[in-house]
Amino acid sequence: VLPFSNLSGDPQQEYFADGMVDDIITGLARIKWLFVIARNSTFSYKGRAVDVKQIGRELGVRYVLEGSVRKAGRSVRVTAQMIDASTGAHVWAERYDRSSDDIFALQDEIALAAVGAIAPSVRKAEIERVRRKRPDSLDAYDLVLQAQPDVDSGMPEQVTRALALLERAITLEPTYALAHGNAAMCHHCLFLRAGLQEINRASSISHARSAIVHGQDDALALTWAGFSIGMDAHDRAAAFAALEAALAISPSSALSYILGSVILGWSGEAERAIEWSKQGLRLSPFDSWAWAAFDAQAMSHLLRGRFEEACRAAYKSVQANPAHSITYVQLAAALARLGRLDEAKTAAARVIELQPAFRYSRQFAGVNCAPALAEALGSALRAAGLPE
Secondary structure (H helix, E strand, O other), X not given: OOXXXXXXXXXXXXXXXXXXXXXXXXXXXXXXXXXXXXHHHHHXXXXXXXXXXXXXXXXXXXXXXXXXXXXXXXXXXXXXXXEEOOOOOEEEEEEEEEEHHHHHHHHHHHHHHHHHHHOOOOOHHHHHOOOOOOOOOHHHHHHHHHHXXXXXXXXXXXXHHHHHHHHHHHHHOOOOHHHHHHHHHHHHHHHHHOOOOHHHXXXXXXXXXXXXXXXXXXXXXXXXXXXXXXXXXXXXXXXXXXXXXXXXXXXXXXXXXXXXXXXXXXXXXXXXXXXXXXXXXXXXXXXXXXXXXXXXXXXHHHHOOOHHHHHHHXXXXXHHOOOOHHHHHHHHHHHHHXXXXXXXXXXXXXXXXXXXXXXXXXXXXXXXXXXXXXHHHHHHHHHXXXXX
């Protein structure tokens, strides 16, 4: 499902078109036998004129859904078309004119029609599963959509900005699971990268539990919640219960696999972490969280003594997200293990530049790092010059 073009003439409406696509992807991904590429990979094509056949080859898909959204005041016009990427032939096309008051029903209608075009024999019960719980207030929905890019950054300044929006959304809709899930992730990022304050850890866990209670049918909310429960409450069993529930709802949820791989990596389950990270990258090769999958691979290879592989994965993580401090942590450790101390110290300096208060022993305690991994990483980071 490609990003829908925003024809509104107002750049501020980009999030509205993006949210429409998110719901279509979520709906389609709930069909268990249907392989759906995650939005963070398809959004890499946003604003680019790329032939549908090329997209099909690059992503390994048969069908491509594209469209446009025009929003003026309370009126919304959506056009969508399904194309066979192998032939370029149109499979299905439709135009919808609605008032914005009906936006959720409109999103359901488009998702259901797309499913019907791809698999006309699918049973009605399976199509009905496309529907998911939404907040009663469009305002809350808007706020979460606007917060999402800052949540994805993972760094303190941006997630603080996102939290302001998410807290407004929760005030409007106290049971909005996705708002709680995003808030949990924000507090997790603040806990690890803004001083390890207990209030952030507690808030992360509290929001995660609310997301689980209210989001039993929301794969993304369960994914954010599972990650925070695993990393901040140190309850790996509960974390994977949430992640597996998310995957039962949306088997194509790349983020569930990616964040699961991070939990597994810090837990010292190296081979399983690599397996989950690879599955996440297979589902979404251009994911905005791909750096986390590579980070999980790097720490896992390092734990197993595969330092060249660790270094390659760490470089991929840095390349995917050069503004995130943790990517340089694994790189510094891998380079130190290879005896490339000058390069390791350069990477270590970048860690401190991005996260001045970084102390590796405190970080390890914060995520309940497996003892063997803490020993392997700690000695390497000490050699790279990072403070304990």
